Amino acid sequence: MFGKQTKTEGQVAEAEQPQDVAPKKKSKKPLLIGLVLALLLGGGGFYVTWAGLLFGSSTEHAEGSAEPNPLPDISFVPIEPVIVSIGPGAEGRHLRFTAQLEVAGSHSAEVTTLLPRIVDVMNGYLRAIEPAEFDDSAALVRMRAQLLRRIQIVTGDGRVRDLLVTEFVLN
Incomplete structure (x- = not known):
């Protein structure tokens, strides 16, 4: 009476997977972490150099900047x-x-x-x-x-x- 329809394995696998599933999006978390670390390291490096902690403070430069060079005669x-x-x-x-x-x-x-x-x-x-x-x-x-x-x-x-x-x- 009723004809039996047989499905092959490939057809069964296709039927089980939904057609509208979007691929997984990549996480932006590692990118944000890298950006924040780069900014922190750059700012820290600038501060260390500017404050004189890396190469030592130059006292001669600080003293020389207080008094301008005299004008030529x-x-x-x-x-x-x-x-x-x-x-x-x-x-x-x-x-x-x-x-x-x-x-x-x-x-x-x-x-x-x-x-x-x-x-x-x-x-x-x-x-x-x-x-x-x-x-x-x-x-x-x-x-x-x-x-x-x-x-x-x-x-x-x-x-x-x-x-x-x-x-x-x-x-």
Whole structure:
């Protein structure tokens, strides 16, 4: 009457396993433990090094930081503004140039005495510059170096350390 259906072993095994079972998720616990340990060890290492417990505290560094280094003995000698016409046919084009000289403190009076000669050297050089040279992006650097060298020749070695350009305006 009723036909017997026989199932093979493979069909029985498939029937016993549910189809909707999701695979087990990996635990995040080891990852969190590793992250916490890394943060603790990093923070502890920083503290030990910062506190001087690892290599010993450096007393010379702590004492030296209380008192700042003294400033070098320098002074600044202002140069009067120089206004120079640019080029032979440049109607209305002018250069306004203002600078200060960085000098050793002991030579400040000597350099101040030589200011008329310094301004004369600057005027001569600035008037000789071609108008096309001002278009170059490195023109100011070149002019500054040339002027400094000429000023050092006029004042003598060791008196003028640097030329600080405070105004450079082309009209």
